Amino acid sequence: MTEAVNDSEQFVYDICSKSFLSLWSYINPQGKTPGKELCDVLVVCDPHVIVISVKDIQLKNTDDPGVDWKRWQRKAIEDSVKQIKGAIRWLDQSKYVIQKNGSKGLKLPLASERIYHRVAVAFGGKREVPISSPIEDDEFYHILDEQSVFLLLRHLDTISDFVNYLIDKQVFLSNTSIIINGGEENLLAIYLHNNRQFPSEADMIILEDDLWEGISNKPEFKAKLQKDSESYIWDRLIEALCQGGFDGEDWLGPDMSKSELAIRVLVKENRFSRRMLGSAFKDFLELSRIGQVRSRCVQSMSSVGYVFFAYDSDSTLQERKSELLARCFASLCQFDECFTVIGIGVNIPGQKPRDGYSSDLVFLQTQNNQWSEEDLRQAQYCRDEFGFFKNPNKTHVHEDEYPVIENTDDT
Template sequence: MTRAEELLAELCERSFLSLWSYPSPYKDQGRKSLLADGKELCDLLVIFDNHVVIFSSKECAYKSNDNAILNWTRWYRSAVADSVKQLYGAEHWLRTQPHKVYLDKTCQHRLPVPLPTDVDMRVHRIAVAHGASQACYDAHGGTGALLIDSRIIGSAHSSSEAVPFAIGQINPEKGFVHVLDDTTLFTVLQSLDTISDFINYLHKKEELFQRPNFAVLASGEDDLLAYYLRNIDKQIDQHYFPVKEGSKGLGLRKGFWDDFINSPQFQRKREADRVSYSWDKLIEHVWERTRKKRMKIPQEQWQEESILRLLAKESRINRRFLSKAFIEVIKRSMYEQRSVRVIEPIRDDRKAYVFMLLREQDDLSESYYKIRQEMLQAYCLVVKYLFYNQVDYIVGIAAEGGGYDVITTYDFVVRFGGSWEEGEKEQAEYFHQNGFLQEMRRTHWEEKEYPSE
């Protein structure tokens, strides 16, 4: 891989885990013999539920001479237009030949996860264009990010009347393309460092640009991102791009991003988010255990794989809430033999959590882990019984009680809602009647993304 491709793969794996990121996948198009190599499909492929994110990354030096438009159009064709061509080609292949995508150039190892069907597939195309940031900064200042002007469409990007360093809609008829550069690649992936937050941003941005008779103007992707992050739709509790009714456009002044990250609200958010990375460490623990099991156990038998996906789907704000709840149970376990907390579905997520910490006693040392696992299973089963119409998944996490210093192992359980297996409901009723969550106390805990103090 080129340095630009390595950087892209590293950033995405750090944000989304390699569970969803596949650097430099291949297709067997034109491969005439078993000894021949396949063709690179794209620079990075990310698969998350029915969302497929295709990255194409190009690094091209920006030449400087007296003809500014010529400099721009040459760079644009090499760094952006060529990437876009690869993106559309990769999308066509994924939709028509989903079973012919490989991890290696010899086309021996197929993609380990199924792609969504053509009807269900939601494709997001991202061209990463390196090499123009310094020239853009010299011309316009700011952060060196490419300008955004949605009124520029198709061939207007590279015509004799092109606006240097400005990106609009590359080819609306074939699908929207996000264009990131040296500056904004880092900004976007570091600010949206969970797969759910990243996908939501792409989706909302695409909707914004596809509004009919509507112009989007910004001095860079970072300013657009800042506008998105600072606005929350309170009805659905999600970030969005607010637009006044009847408005014909959205214009963002230069420096919007700098003002945002230097604001007291952002500083309080960043401080509040620190605790959320405890959830990331828990994911890393499961991920390491899953990777070790790969060598010994077939993929269809990985219990951790389904757990890992459920944990990693949580947004940053959800991770903050869940981390606080788990830490609270750890602290309580210093004074209680058994500490349990049930997290009901957050918003419309239809996923419940059971956190349980159990102290180890000397007379139970040999059977402690078996008992802990069985108790966690029982708690998850009772939660399924109590919230049957509200949950699709129940995730159970157990560890040693007694405080942070004693935790060395975890148990994980996933139960699926929607139907009862034979005897399961009766078992859940039995556990509940015999003390499991019989006196469950319900509390309300509100988590604001931007704390007021």
């Protein structure tokens, strides 16, 4: 486990690395000066860069609450805003993340495409001090306390879910006056209850302190959390692929390989999409174990095509990679609206392969939302010559993110 300077930073880093996965989360990255931290936590997933500053300042209770509040706000919030500003000035000149130990991390998104999200986490205010998200130099800062950051990253625990919330919240608060009684989780309650949207026509809103408790106790909300358990199969797959090393290739370095680009696509799937994908991958593994299927192609909610392939235990490493690539090309005949296709090759569960265990990724992507004539010729050849996905059994799956629980009480 990567260790932070203090417990509050470790707390925020731990939930970030759990939500956004370890490859994209950095604790105490270096700035301009070696040994001096840039910020407390940095999350990078092209094009998004989340800069997080954490301050743990205990509120002092004297005879003058107004003075106590101002002192706490200055140390817990204003100092974080200054740190974030300085971090972004340095990042604007940088091409790579510099890790805590001084080594290069992942390449930063292109400056012209980079989207910064500024987050300050203020510990110690005991929810006695009013907290607002300031706008300085036309830039928005999200101010969270320890309870709200935990709940936000518990229920928006993918990079797509979280940054979409931050972007929508920034637009909403830029046009609407709001008073929140309690923590930001009550704002999150409005967002989730309104199908991940904020009210668009209100000039002013007052949120009561019981909104989060109300939505989190709904039967369909609890059912959603239960159904999401299968989505973490996708998370575990990502971590396994990251740790697999891809035949020893140092692909986790600063230069993005096709493997890293493929992993990034997997990471950008939101929690609901991961539920569907995790369930499909689990079903595929079970069927491949009993010999009913060797490959399956799935289209995600994000219009990405995925090809799952279980290797023959007698195949060589090169044969596995070649067949996975051919199956990905053949899938283009099925994925009319997919302009990114990811192939995931794994060993059949329970079988010991002759040439050892391996996991492979294939990354196919168009440059202009249109497959080239050569790509399509290759796709048709792989389908017709090898029979890959030539006569597939097609299934359409519908599922509600928040399942409706039917009342079975007959009384």
